[in-house]
Amino acid sequence: MLELRSAGILLHLTSLPSAHGIGGLGPEAYEFADFLEQTGQRIWQILPLTPTSLSTHNDPYHSISAFAGNPLLISLEFLLEAGWLTPEDIAAPPIFPEDSVDFAAVTAWKEPLLNKAFNAFEPDDEPDFQRFCTRNHHWLDDYALFSALRQRYANMPWTSWPEPLRDRNPEALVRAGLDLGEEIQRAKFLQWVFDNQWESLRAYCAKRRISLFGDMPIYVDMESADLWANPNLWKLDEDLKPTVVAGVPPDYFSATGQLWESPIYDWDEHEKEEFKWWLRRIHRNLDLFDFLRIDHFRGLIAFWEVPAGESTAMNGEWVEAPVCKFLDTLYASRPSLPLIAEDLGVITPDVRETMRAYNLPGMKILLFAFGDDLPTNPYAPHNIEPFSLVYTGTHDNNPVQAWYDEEADAETRDRLVQYIGHSLNSEDLHWALIRMALGSPARLAVIPVQDLLGLGAEARMNRPGNLKGNWHWRMKDGSLTPEICERLRELTRLYGRE
Numbered sequence: 110m111l112e113l114r115s116a117g118i119l120l121h122l123t124s125l126p127s128a129h130g131i132g133g134l135g136p137e138a139y140e141f142a143d144f145l146e147q148t149g150q151r152i153w154q155i156l157p158l159t160p161t162s163l164s165t166h167n168d169p170y171h172s173i174s175a176f177a178g179n180p181l182l183i184s185l186e187f188l189l190e191a192g193w194l195t196p197e198d199i200a201a202p203p204i205f206p207e208d209s210v211d212f213a214a215v216t217a218w219k220e221p222l223l224n225k226a227f228n229a230f231e232p233d234d235e236p237d238f239q240r241f242c243t244r245n246h247h248w249l250d251d252y253a254l255f256s257a258l259r260q261r262y263a264n265m266p267w268t269s270w271p272e273p274l275r276d277r278n279p280e281a282l283v284r285a286g287l288d289l290g291e292e293i294q295r296a297k298f299l300q301w302v303f304d305n306q307w308e309s310l311r312a313y314c315a316k317r318r319i320s321l322f323g324d325m326p327i328y329v330d331m332e333s334a335d336l337w338a339n340p341n342l343w344k345l346d347e348d349l350k351p352t353v354v355a356g357v358p359p360d361y362f363s364a365t366g367q368l369w370e371s372p373i374y375d376w377d378e379h380e381k382e383e384f385k386w387w388l389r390r391i392h393r394n395l396d397l398f399d400f401l402r403i404d405h406f407r408g409l410i411a412f413w414e415v416p417a418g419e420s421t422a423m424n425g426e427w428v429e430a431p432v433c434k435f436l437d438t439l440y441a442s443r444p445s446l447p448l449i450a451e452d453l454g455v456i457t458p459d460v461r462e463t464m465r466a467y468n469l470p471g472m473k474i475l476l477f478a479f480g481d482d483l484p485t486n487p488y489a490p491h492n493i494e495p496f497s498l499v500y501t502g503t504h505d506n507n508p509v510q511a512w513y514d515e516e517a518d519a520e521t522r523d524r525l526v527q528y529i530g531h532s533l534n535s536e537d538l539h540w541a542l543i544r545m546a547l548g549s550p551a552r553l554a555v556i557p558v559q560d561l562l563g564l565g566a567e568a569r570m571n572r573p574g575n576l577k578g579n580w581h582w583r584m585k586d587g588s589l590t591p592e593i594c595e596r597l598r599e600l601t602r603l604y605g606r607e
Contacts, residue, residue, distance in 0.1 A: 115150075115554075119556065123181075125137040125584065130202070131182075134310055151320060156169045156570075159179060173252075175248075177303075180303060183299065194222060207583070208584075227295045257296060324401075327404050342374060345372065353415060358423070363574035406471075433463070436463070450464050451471075473498065493551050495552055499551035501542045502557060504571050508564050554606065568582050
């Protein structure tokens with residue numbers, strides 16, 4: 110892993126332009142793969158693929174499943190090709206915003222069409238469907254039943270379901286499976302379609318020497334099939350409510366820390382089961398991706414535990430996890446693991462020691478480089494280790510242009526200009542940092558597409574600590590001009606990253 114110098118682009122699937130209000134696995138993804146090939150990029154990094162919902166503000170890091178794919182990413186064009194939709198079905202979509210995703214409108218448009226495709230589906234004609242269900246039964250059965258029950262109970266928390274279903278009484282589960290057979294089959298159908306469309310895109314990328322780089326949130330939502338199916342693996346009280354929740358202490362991103370409200374793993378229980386759930390989760394992700402970033406990796410070494418009911422993350426404490434036992438078990442199950450550690454924020458020596466011991470590369474962010482400690486700053490290009498990934502910024506940062514205009518103080522700007530060696534104008538700022546990333550010693554350089562386009566704060570994907578208003582940005586059609594393509598290709602070649 111990371112044997113050769115290479116470059117890539119960070120762009121989530123939802124942010125692709127399309128006629129259906131949201132990007133996904135349709136022609137727009139293949140067009141972007143063509144762009145990557147034309148510019149010499151070898152990596153396409155995306156955010157988590159798991160289902161999102163309006164109730165969790167469309168956050169891909171909060172999902173009802175750690176294993177399932179997001180049905181909203183399914184291509185309607187390819188459902189048409191399969192014969193499950195007609196041209197008339199998708200001929201006149203609503204007028205959607207071209208630079209953002211209106212998730213409520215997209216859901217209202219796509220869900221009836223996904224239902225129609227399912228109604229046209231004949232499972233007896235698709236032996237691959239049954240093979241998919243059998244191969245993935247360990248998560249798919251619980252996910253499909255959970256989805257059907259959520260629909261029956263109008264998205265009520267599963268802890269409020271009738272007690273036999275809440276507590277997974279075997280007889281109650283069998284009855285529910287019989288009563289909700291059609292809804293269960295629909296959920297499985299959509300996962301099969303998602304999986305097929307994803308594998309087609311992945312094969313297309315592989316032929317063009319493009320690797321797909323995924324992201325795995327460290328935590329799982331309380332309102333998930335995983336918690337319902339395995340409540341013993343999390344710290345819950347006798348009423349199945351979290352006793353503690355996850356977050357991070359105050360840092361660069363938030364003065365009061367980040368309170369994620371996700372339940373925390375009971376690592377003793379995971380260890381008793383030889384980390385079976387974790388292994389299945391990571392293996393599932395590695396069946397989808399060529400590389401996998403573990404978000405908030407430091408939470409596998411020690412995690413910030415906050416008592417349930419707190420309004421901020423400030424009153425938490427660090428608690429150690431059995432990281433070596435877990436990673437030893439993981440590597441024994443599959444020796445070659447293309448994993449990346451997200452090592453941003455408060456990082457202690459034990460995190461660095463673990464990363465070295467298991468040969469895990471970390472991340473370097475150029476926006477963090479230009480403080481008053483610039484000569485020794487680990488994010489400064491001259492200090493970046495080759496066995497690492499360098500970014501201008503991430504999906505959690507303002508784009509470069511907005512950072513310079515709105516966040517960097519005068520001294521930071523002066524240090525940046527001094528480091529570059531010449532004055533900057535607005536049009537060249539993002540290219541200066543792109544050049545810096547591509548020219549750095551890091552084996553892999555990844556540029557968020559917002560920085561490639563030189564966009565401002567309106568294009569920010571996420572504001573950590575703010576629940577609302579995130580994840581909506583979408584790239585306008587035609588943004589990746591021939592001029593951008595040529596300039597990126599030249600710089601990629603110049604710095605030996607083709």
